[in-house]
Amino acid sequence: MPETSAPPEPILKKDMGRALISAERIAKRVEDMGREISEVYADIDTPLVLVVILKGATVFAADLLRSLSIPAELEFVSAASYGSGTSPGKLRLAHMVEGPLVGRHVLLIEDIIDSGRTVSAIAKRLRKLKPASLRLAALLDRPARREVETRIDFTGFVIPDRFVIGYGLDYAGLYRELPGIYTLT
Numbered sequence: 579m580p581e582t583s584a585p586p587e588p589i590l591k592k593d594m595g596r597a598l599i600s601a602e603r604i605a606k607r608v609e610d611m612g613r614e615i616s617e618v619y620a621d622i623d624t625p626l627v628l629v630v631i632l633k634g635a636t637v638f639a640a641d642l643l644r645s646l647s648i649p650a651e652l653e654f655v656s657a658a659s660y661g662s663g664t665s666p667g668k669l670r671l672a673h674m675v676e677g678p679l680v681g682r683h684v685l686l687i688e689d690i691i692d693s694g695r696t697v698s699a700i701a702k703r704l705r706k707l708k709p710a711s712l713r714l715a716a717l718l719d720r721p722a723r724r725e726v727e728t729r730i731d732f733t734g735f736v737i738p739d740r741f742v743i744g745y746g747l748d749y750a751g752l753y754r755e756l757p758g759i760y761t762l763t
C-alpha cells in the first residue's frame with residue numbers, strides 16, 4: 579500500500595475561538611474598498627478587469643465584485659511554485675487570463691501579501707500584456723516578511739506576523755469556508 583501522510587485533523591468551526599478579524603469587520607471593510615475602487619475608476623471607458631489570484635482570493639473577490647458600483651469583468655490567474663526548496667522564488671503560471679488585456683484597466687486581487695513574490699511575478703507577466711493600468715487590491719498585508727517591495731493600492735487590513743486562515747485562506751487546503759479570519763495556534 580502506498581504511504582500517505584495523514585491529512586491535518588480539521589478544527590471544527592465551534593472550536594476556532596475568537597476571530598482575528600470578524601466576518602462583520604471584513605464585510606464593512608470590503609464594502610468601503612469597493613466604494614473607494616469605484617471612485618478611483620469612475621471615469622474609465624471600459625469595464626474594469628478584476629484578475630483574481632486562485633485560490634485564496636476567490637472569496638474576497640466575490641464580495642469585492644458585488645461592492646463595486648462600476649462595470650467589471652472577472653479573470654483568473656493561478657501561480658504555482660516549482661523547483662527545489664533552494665529556489666523558492668520560482669513561480670510558474672498554471673493558469674493565465676483568457677481575454678486580451680491590451681489597453682484595459684486591470685486590478686489584481688490577492689488574499690494576502692506576504693513575501694510579495696507571488697504578486698510581483700504575476701504583475702510582471704500581466705504587464706507584458708500591455709494593460710492601460712495595473713493596480714493591486716489585497717485583503718491582507720503582512721509586511722513583517724516582505725522580500726520584494728510591493729505597492730498595494732487598496733489594502734483591507736494590515737496584520738501581525740501570524741499564519742491566518744479563513745475567508746478563502748487555507749492551511750493544507752482546509753478552512754477556506756470560515757467566515758472570519760483566524761490565526762492558527
Ligand code: IMP
Pocket residue numbers: 631634688689690691692693694695696697740741742743747748749
Ligand atoms: P507571497 O508570495 O509570499 O507574498 O505569498 C502570498 C501567497 O501565499 C498568498 O497567495 C497565499 O496563498 C499564501 N499565504 C501566505 N501567507 C498565508 C497565510 O497566512 N495563510 C494562508 N495563505 C497564506
Ligand code: MG
Pocket residue numbers: 631632633634635689
Ligand atoms: Mg494565494
